[in-house]
Amino acid sequence: MATSSFSRGCFVFKPSAKKKKMAVGLERYFTHGCEGSESSEVRFKICLDLWNKVKMETEALQDELNRNILDSLLEFTRKCSSTRDHSDWASQMRASEIPTAALVLGVNVPDHDMTFQSLSDLLRHSVTPHVASLQAKECAALKHLMKRVLERLMSTVVAVGDEEEEELQQTDTELQKSVHCSLTALCDWYISKTKKSSCSTPGKKRSSSVVDGQHQQPPVVIIFKDLEAFNPRVLQDFILICSRYIQRLPLMFIFGIATSPSTIQHMLPNSVSSLLCIELFQSLSCTQHLTTVIDKLILTSSFPFKLSGKVMQVLVSIFLYHDFSVRNFIKGLQLALLEHFHSQPLSSLCCRKNEARLNVQQLGPADLERIRQLPSFKRYLKEQEEQDNLMTDDAHLKDLCQKLIKDLHKYHKNYYPILRCLHCLTSSLPRYPLGKQIRELHLICLEKNVWESEDYQSAMKLLKMLAKDELISLLQTCAEVLQPVRSKKMKNALVQLEELLAKLKLLDAAAEVGPSVEENLTSPVRNLQKKTDLFQLQKMLLEMNESRRSKRMSPFEILRNEAVEFVDSLVKNHLSPPESKPLYEVCYYTSSATVRRHLNATPRTSIQAALSSPYSYIQELKERGNDRRMGSDSVLVVLVDQNQAVYCGVKFTLRLSANNSLKTEDGTVSNAAPDICIAYKLHLECGRLINLYDWLEAYSTVVSAAEGSNPDSDGFGKVDEVKHARFIRAVSELEFLGFIKATRKKTDHVARLTWGGC
Structure with a gap:
């Protein structure tokens, strides 16, 4: 079945292991297509040096800016852990309360990963090796949250249910050490770990000991990176379960908050929040951070x-x-x-x-x-x-x-x-x-x-x-x-x-x-109280203006100027x-x-440009494919903006020749263009509502002309099964891209969501 649609000519090839091993130098990517290639090697070296300098400066700056907040968090974890080890826990908090640090980081969410990575490294290095970081997208349900916590603390496979555990043990012999997803298993594992560390030889460094060696039982720290994104019900159930194991397991929470500390009150009811002993920590604002970066770089x-x-x-x-x-x-x-x-x-x-x-x-x-x-x-x-x-x-x-x-x-x-x-x-x-x-x-x-x-x-x-x-x-x-x-x-x-x-x-x-204005104006103002005529009044006012102008500046005013x-x-x-x-x-x-x-990518504008001028867009992709030393028919197509095609892990190979039949003038689209381009051009000629049957007939007429059918024949422009299927595919793609949507006003119509062309 001959067709010229995009969907027909687009294939996916997963990268092979051999291609991963092929390392291409950064210098070739920099120098290829570079203007002034005679000095490209020198420029690449200078650029790389400056790039590394920016990276080193920003990392050092990040550590310096986060030093105070991270030191405070480390001190908090040490204090909570030491009070527990010295049996002074009851004097600090109730037995069922879990020490919790509410870390307010601000709305600059992309920067939070660096902060939490530094915090995790410092905790593992100086406080405890038992640290687990969680994100909301991987903890949709309670069982998923429990599984992630146990896997990252115990470094083993965790079975959520009995059936899953049996399947895991049958599929692979290495997974026979999987444990059941419960805090009881975590408690048993923690007790065995602490016993091993306490029974180790004196000359051997214990992995669970602190630098100063004050406590023997390091805490188990669980970091919730994006607290606002967690399901409140899942979080409540997890806290209730952990509160029952607090006597056996030294748990400690760190909440990453982007908005406000009141988020905890909104997400957790009083019965749950009362189980937490919360201490607030405020990080440096992102605007101050930006000011420091601009100042240093x-x-x-x-x-x-x-x-x-x-x-x-x-x-x-x-x-x-x-x-x-x-x-x-x-x-x-x-x-x-x-x-x-x-x-x-x-x-x-x-x-x-x-x-x-x-x-x-x-x-x-x-x-x-x-x-x-x-x-x-x-x-x-x-x-x-x-x-x-x-x-x-x-x-x-x-x-x-x-x-x-x-x-x-x-x-x-x-x-x-x-x-x-x-x-x-x-x-x-x-x-x-x-x-x-x-x-x-x-x-x-x-x-x-x-x-x-x-x-x-x-x-x-x-x-x-x-x-x-x-x-x-x-x-x-x-x-x-x-x-x-x-x-x-x-x-x-x-x-x-x-x-x-x-x-x-x-x-x-x-x-x-210096001489004040009041002293300069005392005598004239006093004279104004006496009876005088218009001439005398004018004379007094002139004297007042002259006295103001002739006022001498004080030594300080001279130095200030x-x-x-x-x-x-x-x-x-x-x-x-x-x-x-x-x-x-x-x-x-x-x-x-x-x-x-x-x-600031504009995907809708880029998509409209590609659909309005398929020849120019496909030709550009082919040229960029040739620049990467690929085959002329193999192009990595990932739509980012009008002039960009980038790698995204998989190869989308477009086998569609950018022939001269696609080249048009005056902004029209050739009848040899892909189906989605023809459907897009036809939908631009419609109003707010588009009749699907009329749209299909117009599409069939254009495609028949592209196939070389005789316009005078009886079958010219008629809809057959192939054209119908291609049209439905093109309309579905336009709906997916957001150009049209279904409407309840008329069952055989769709609503247009855009106006104008590119």
Whole structure:
């Protein structure tokens, strides 16, 4: 039965064990299809080094941020376990209560796995080897929850029922050690484990002992990663069962909460929650975590790769409006890093200063021509007198590039300290004219000259109204920021700042109080109380205005204005946007559309594009298949976005030739297109409700023309069994994709869910 539908030409091939063993180097995937292949190896090495640096920095940062909360949890588990071992359990809690730690982690659910993994490792290393982590998706029923707990604690096969246990023992001899799914079996196993550890030789390290060796019976810790997703009834039954074994088994719970601690009260009735001795632990907020990550990875001169304002705005917007996941933000940063080094041939200069100056000497004629075509370099050439020499002399251009790269590194070295100083001065001002977070100020500085904005002018006016103590405190903070910076300009700025601080501290309190406005206006106001004519009144008002204008500034006000002007000069000298610097394209990644397309996928738009233009889409998939050194008819088809086809564990092989008969113009779809494309095109011509019979007849007419039938014959356009089956298959696929749905208004109609084409 001949057919051209997608379903007919799509097959699934499970990956074989031999193909898994075939390891393909990462470098080939990076260099294949890479623009500027002559420097691809150098760029790949730099990209890999920066990638590893990001990974190491984020892991260390994650451990540092979670240190306080994890230390508190470890102390809690040690305290509960030690009180039990010293027979002081009754004084701390009732005998039937289970010690429980309610860990509030926030709504950034993708980041929770890293926290729980670190917690499990620390517990196993320093408190107890008996730790089990559970997720709601694997504990739909009580028997499944019990099974997961026993399997992860006992490291053995657990039979849920008698019939299942018999089947397991009959199928495999290795599974004859399976145990019954009950806490009694867990108690027996725990007693045997603790006896073995207590009877071990003194020279042998016990697996169940703590580092300090205080207690002999380590607790059994059960971690519920996503408490809100658990079935409340299943959780209640499990807690009731565990409370009956608390005398024999030192159980301990850790609840991972994403929303609020009141979730426990909503999920558990009082009769169940009273069996838990709950202690609350609050983790660091995800916004504070993001601020720290941006501070360590982006707002630093030690990391040469930079993001443009639009790219950073995309990543921050995804964080704030989608998932609050710092982990996904770091993945977006790594994606931008990979795209920059893959698409920018001059990214070989995006490295440390000394290494970049050496790489400049290795640039070929093609790279030097790319430098001449950079927009920032063209602007720089307009300001130079020796333009002809730079356009023809490669050696002279290399020398200039070394100087420009050095200046770019100096710019970054001075930019970030001044940015932090300006943030320190303005982040506490009323209404936050330049933003409350430093990332907001950084985005403003990336887009334009910050000193030309109205918000900056209002911030400077507010700074001129600060009191003496506030000003001294803020300037001291700025001095601490500039202290560790090794730059001549920053050292000179630090010296001037310290001089201003010394002058402010030497001011006497009496000298700060200048002539008040009330004293200047006392005599004229008193004269107003006497009888006077219009001429005298006008004269008195003029004297009052002159007295206001001639008011002398106090020494503190003079120093305060001097300090604000000093800060303003630093901002104008060092916070110019990076686009004003030549060769900034070497370090800055600017393609925000690419990042948005990869991270904010639009599947409906991609599907509509594929159905509206099957030739272009299939041709693109074939080209991507050939890029991966596969056969011309073998393409990995996984719809992610309009331009992406990725691996997903199995191979979907599409055997459909992208021949010229599929190529059409003016937005139409060929009658030789797949069935689903024809059905999709026809449904676009219908209204809110689609008559299935009319739709079927139109489809049959189009398919008959594709088969080459004579339009004048009697059987042209008639519906047979094959066409009917193909049409039903196409309609079912459209319903699955969400383009139509069944309706109760008319039995022979379907409702259309979309409007317009692609």
